[in-house]
Amino acid sequence: MDKKNKIEDLAIFGGKSFFVIPKSTSNLLQPDFEKFMGYSKLFLDQHQYTNNGPNVKLLEQRLAAFHQTEYCISFCSGFWAIALTISVLALKGKTEIVMPSLTYRRMADIAAWVKLKPHFCEVEPETLAMSAATVLPCINENTALILGVHPIVNCCDIDGLVALSKEKNIPLLFDSVESVYESTTSGKVGSFGHAEGFSLHACKLMNGFGGGYITTNDASLARQLALMRGFGFEEIDKIVVHGGMNAKLNEIHAAMALASLDDVDEQVVRNRQRYHTYKRLLTDISTIRLLEFDESHRAGYKNIVVELLDDWPLSRADTISILNAEKILARAYYSPPLHQKSMKFAYVPTDLPVTDMLAERFLNLPCGHLVSNDDVADIVSMLRFISNNASQINDRLREKDVN
Numbered sequence: 001m002d003k004k005n006k007i008e009d010l011a012i013f014g015g016k017s018f019f020v021i022p023k024s025t026s027n028l029l030q031p032d033f034e035k036f037m038g039y040s041k042l043f044l045d046q047h048q049y050t051n052n053g054p055n056v057k058l059l060e061q062r063l064a065a066f067h068q069t070e071y072c073i074s075f076c077s078g079f080w081a082i083a084l085t086i087s088v089l090a091l092k093g094k095t096e097i098v099m100p101s102l103t104y105r106r107m108a109d110i111a112a113w114v115k116l117k118p119h120f121c122e123v124e125p126e127t128l129a130m131s132a133a134t135v136l137p138c139i140n141e142n143t144a145l146i147l148g149v150h151p152i153v154n155c156c157d158i159d160g161l162v163a164l165s166k167e168k169n170i171p172l173l174f175d176s177v178e179s180v181y182e183s184t185t186s187g188k189v190g191s192f193g194h195a196e197g198f199s200l201h202a203c204k205l206m207n208g209f210g211g212g213y214i215t216t217n218d219a220s221l222a223r224q225l226a227l228m229r230g231f232g233f234e235e236i237d238k239i240v241v242h243g244g245m246n247a248k249l250n251e252i253h254a255a256m257a258l259a260s261l262d263d264v265d266e267q268v269v270r271n272r273q274r275y276h277t278y279k280r281l282l283t284d285i286s287t288i289r290l291l292e293f294d295e296s297h298r299a300g301y302k303n304i305v306v307e308l309l310d311d312w313p314l315s316r317a318d319t320i321s322i323l324n325a326e327k328i329l330a331r332a333y334y335s336p337p338l339h340q341k342s343m344k345f346a347y348v349p350t351d352l353p354v355t356d357m358l359a360e361r362f363l364n365l366p367c368g369h370l371v372s373n374d375d376v377a378d379i380v381s382m383l384r385f386i387s388n389n390a391s392q393i394n395d396r397l398r399e400k401d402v403n
């Protein structure tokens with residue numbers, strides 16, 4: 001690790017990068033190896049590698065209990081878990097799906113696979129989350145489904161969206177990928193709306209190498225989804241549901257997810273320490289605001305999001321380039337938002353001034369299993385160094401642009 005004394009020491013100007021191993025914004029949990037091997041032995045001993053083997057069954061039971069729901073159906077990815085669930089729940093003959101624009105980069109692709117047009121809604125400026133108030137103007141006679149997506153810090157307006165869905169008789173699926181551990185006044189994430197979708201990607205709180213799952217209290221939906229992920233047939237060649245495909249979770253991924261689930265409470269304790277270290281140290285830098293977790297309920301503390309306030313002395317793009325050169329893999333928060341991207345598929349054009357404004361201001365900072373509290377202190381020192389030397393850095397960067 002190379003401390004920076006002068007701006008020439010910055011990696012962007014040719015110095016050595018601060019970290020040797022990149023510090024990313026992905027969780028990259030490595031659960032206990034013996035536990036992972038123990039679960040793996042279960043399926044290896046039975047020679048059953050996929051098709052509802054012992055780990056998939058156990059994982060589904062454990063996740064249903066974790067989220068306090070009746071059913072959990074696992075899938076090969078969060079993407080297909082959500083896409084297939086939309087295809088079942090969406091009102092037939094309707095064409096639009098309401099979703100935020102300030103969200104997961106591939107969300108509109110999910111809509112395209114299920115042949116629905118995204119109708120992008122605004123988010124609330126304080127929470128970066130969609131709410132009943134921001135969804136309401138997007139509801140019309142074409143609305144097939146509301147996709148209630150949680151932001152990456154805290155939850156969206158669960159109660160408001162549930163009430164709106166009931167009032168308008170429009171199905172509501174939550175994308176709860178980033179709120180897997182959270183609770184609100186109304187209870188634990190997992191049993192709201194018609195169903196909720198989660199990811200087991202390595203960058204998420206629960207690492208199954210890759211994978212996803214749906215929780216629901218609806219028996220008929222659970223049965224349909226379980227059939228669809230396995231080609232849609234009950235007995236060989238007896239197709240019983242439309243739209244079947246191979247979207248099953250395999251056994252080794254389920255073994256990893258089980259080992260991660262065993263570790264999740266301890267992991268959240270570690271995430272909380274990292275978050276509080278950021279919080280304590282960032283109070284020193286008045287031009288950066290940390291998005292705070294609502295600690296009155298259960299939180300996963302996984303993601304670290306900061307706002308660069310108006311008097312932060314560098315552009316966000318330059319800040320990211322400087323940090324990335326030091327192997328601090330900060331990223332622009334959901335930017336550009338989906339409605340600003342060129343898309344090959346249809347969507348409902350909408351003006352989203354709040355989203356446009358917010359999409360310019362936030363940064364994700366490194367977090368997760370491979371980031372220690374000392375790393376957090378070093379990352380904050382780096383931000384302080386950049387801020388203290390901003391004017392020289394800006395001059396030097398503009399010279400670099402010219403040459």
Ligand SMILES: Cc1ncc(COP(=O)(O)O)c(C=O)c1O
Pocket residue numbers: 077078079080082104149175177178198199200201210211212
């Ligand atoms: C909010 C959100 N929804 C859905 C997904 C898709 O999950 P997966 O990567 O498991 O397909 C992601 C993945 O990053 C996500 O962030």
